[in-house]
Amino acid sequence: xxxxxxGNIALCEGAIAAGCKAYFGYPITPQNEVPAHMSRRMVExxxxxxxxxxxxxxxNMVLGASVTGTRAMTSSSSPGISxxxxxxxxLCGCELPAVIANIQRGGPGLGNISGSQGDxxxxxxxxxxxxxxxxxxxxxxxxxxxxxxxQAFGLAEKYRTPVMILSDGVVxxxxxPTELTTxxxxxxxxxxxxxxxxxxxxxxxxxxxxLMMADGALEQHNWDLKKKYDRIEANEVRxxxxxxxxxxxxLVAFGITARIAKSTARTARSRGLKIGVIRPVTLWPFxxxxxxxxxxxxxxxxxxxxxxxxxVEDVKLAVNGQCPVSFIGRPGGGILxxxxxxxxxxxx
Amino acid sequence: xxxxxxxxxxLTPAPHLYCAGCGHGIxxxxxxxxxxxxxxxxxxxxxxxxxxAVFAYDYFNFDVTEAPHGRPPAVATGIKRVLPDxxxxxxxxxxxxxxxxxxxxIHAANRGENITVIFVNNANYGMxxxxxxxxxxxxxxxxxxxxxxDAKRDGYPLHLCELLxxxxxxxxxxxxxxxxxxxxxxxxxxxxxxxxxQIDGKGFSLVEVISQCPVDWGMTPLDSVAxxxxxxxxxxxxxxxxxx
Numbered sequence: 184x185x186x187x188x189x190g191n192i193a194l195c196e197g198a199i200a201a202g203c204k205a206y207f208g209y210p211i212t213p214q215n216e217v218p219a220h221m222s223r224r225m226v227e228x229x230x231x232x233x234x235x236x237x238x239x240x241x242x243n244m245v246l247g248a249s250v251t252g253t254r255a256m257t258s259s260s261s262p263g264i265s266x267x268x269x270x271x272x273x274l275c276g277c278e279l280p281a282v283i284a285n286i287q288r289g290g291p292g293l294g295n296i297s298g299s300q301g302d303x304x305x306x307x308x309x310x311x312x313x314x315x316x317x318x319x320x321x322x323x324x325x326x327x328x329x330x331x332x333x334q335a336f337g338l339a340e341k342y343r344t345p346v347m348i349l350s351d352g353v354v355x356x357x358x359x360p361t362e363l364t365t366x367x368x369x370x371x372x373x374x375x376x377x378x379x380x381x382x383x384x385x386x387x388x389x390x391x392x393x394l395m396m397a398d399g400a401l402e403q404h405n406w407d408l409k410k411k412y413d414r415i416e417a418n419e420v421r422x423x424x425x426x427x428x429x430x431x432x433x434l435v436a437f438g439i440t441a442r443i444a445k446s447t448a449r450t451a452r453s454r455g456l457k458i459g460v461i462r463p464v465t466l467w468p469f470x471x472x473x474x475x476x477x478x479x480x481x482x483x484x485x486x487x488x489x490x491x492x493x494x495v496e497d498v499k500l501a502v503n504g505q506c507p508v509s510f511i512g513r514p515g516g517g518i519l520x521x522x523x524x525x526x527x528x529x530x531x
Numbered sequence: 532x533x534x535x536x537x538x539x540x541x542l543t544p545a546p547h548l549y550c551a552g553c554g555h556g557i558x559x560x561x562x563x564x565x566x567x568x569x570x571x572x573x574x575x576x577x578x579x580x581x582x583x584a585v586f587a588y589d590y591f592n593f594d595v596t597e598a599p600h601g602r603p604p605a606v607a608t609g610i611k612r613v614l615p616d617x618x619x620x621x622x623x624x625x626x627x628x629x630x631x632x633x634x635x636x637i638h639a640a641n642r643g644e645n646i647t648v649i650f651v652n653n654a655n656y657g658m659x660x661x662x663x664x665x666x667x668x669x670x671x672x673x674x675x676x677x678x679x680x681d682a683k684r685d686g687y688p689l690h691l692c693e694l695l696x697x698x699x700x701x702x703x704x705x706x707x708x709x710x711x712x713x714x715x716x717x718x719x720x721x722x723x724x725x726x727x728x729q730i731d732g733k734g735f736s737l738v739e740v741i742s743q744c745p746v747d748w749g750m751t752p753l754d755s756v757a758x759x760x761x762x763x764x765x766x767x768x769x770x771x772x773x774x775x
Contacts, residue, residue, distance in 0.1 A: 239605070243609065243635070244608050247596075247611075248610065248612070250576075250596045380576050380594040380596055380610070381617065382594060383572070383593050388592055390596065392588060392595075394597060
């Protein structure tokens with residue numbers, strides 16, 4: 184049975200179903216439903232909710248809960264996610280699982296409160312300091328807000344790394360029928376909990392840290408992280424493709440823009456235009472191989488984003504000069520629609 | 532044969548890398564003795580700061596994590612809220628707790644988090660080479676106050692215990708020092724009390740330890756002890772600021 188839910192609420196319920204035991208947040212539009220919903224639900228369930236004094240404090244509370252092997256998450260929107268970058272870098276350095284949701288709004292600076300996709304670079308290229316990568320999931324529906332929130336905790340623990348759900352104000356605020364599947368709570372097997380801090384009874388004391396001052400220790404740590412990131416790239420790429428086999432033009436879009444692109448492609452097909460869609464679901468790891476395989480001579484690519492052109496750089500790297508790659512975008516809270524995309528397609 | 536003195540079980544045998552005459556070694560020992568005596572070593576999780584005590588995980592023989600600069604009270608909050616029966620403490624310097632981490636400190640205190648905070652005040656940033664701290668005295672020369680701290684340019688020494696004493700969430704605040712054996716015994720009593728408070732569920736307890744930093748002060752260890760006694764604790768009076 185489906186329930187009519189707002190994206191931000193579905194995100195909460197997915198996390199709760201996954202056994203998220205602690206939520207730490209701070210108010211910012213357009214994600215305010217998340218801390219508000221969690222403040223009631225987590226307390227009702229006997230779990231931890233804190234409205235932190237800042238996004239900095241919230242991400243560091245997540246770090247503290249994660250150190251104990253407890254499933255924890257935080258959420259925010261673009262300006263607040265900037266403040267969390269310090270903590271994200273430490274989570275990666277300390278190899279701690281965590282789930283962070285970014286319900287993106289327009290930027291830069293304080294920007295506005297409309298849905299936008301301006302944080303692609305920040306999420307996928309590393310907004311914090313140091314050589315690290317973060318798994319980034321981009322939901323395009325309320326159902327996926329629920330599903331990805333649920334799945335993110337398992338992914339984070341599997342690789343001991345933070346996972347970001349890169350959503351936006353449109354998906355966060357819209358309402359759709361959502362299937363709340365009765366998931367079992369996943370738990371880490373005992374042998375995968377050999378790093379947690381819970382007191383050194385019957386074992387040697389442990390340290391969770393990112394400072395590595397011994398000669399060569401930090402370089403080795405970075406190489407070890409690289410091996411982990413390579414495993415993630417090999418195993419965790421997710422991508423949706425729609426009618427790309429015979430397509431003359433392939434639209435590439437993520438998140439809410441992919442919903443628009445799929446609609447445009449349907450309209451275009453009804454007018455006899457052979458349009459396909461590639462939708463990266465994981466923005467990192469990026470579906471480079473899938474795009475490269477689709478980059479056949481004679482085809483054209485059109486990348487659509489609610490920004491001034493960010494993911495288009497990764498598409499160009501994947502296409503590697505085999506096909507022309509064009510871009511259409513609207514920054515600062517502007518929304519693309521069928522008409523704009525069809526007009527751009529006609530110009531190609 | 533009766534054993535009358537040994538290294539606390541809560542300290543590892545690792546040699547300290549602290550400078551000669553530094554107070555950290557003494558304070559580490561007082562923390563370790565307190566945890567041993569309270570029988571909570573196997574339940575303890577410490578949060579190390581950024582600063583001289585960042586290597587705390589090498590010296591303490593219990594679980595330790597490290598927080599970004601200034602964030603130990605937020606990290607400790609996360610740990611304590613999900614594991615309320617563990618003993619969670621932060622060990623922080625003046626820059627960590629009263630400059631970059633002021634917000635985290637005040638709000639953990641104001642929430643009445645049931646944690647223990649050991650705050651080592653040595654009036655400068657020791658690890659980075661002796662720059663001005665929020666607790667640097669007026670006129671004190673540091674790497675970034677070469678002409679002495681000037682209130683007009685640099686503001687005034689920040690008195691954290693006095694500031695936190697106004698907050699309802701705080702259970703216990705005391706300022707102590709470790710420049711002589713009498714004061715070391717008194718500091719031990721305060722530190723142990725701050726841990727006992729956590730065991731008893733009393734809430735946020737903080738002990739500020741006025742400590743000597745001879746190398747960054749450009750003094751001999753003996754001169755640094757005299758400066759603590761004659762100058763430093765005149766600006767930062769010792770005593771209990773809150774005890775409920």
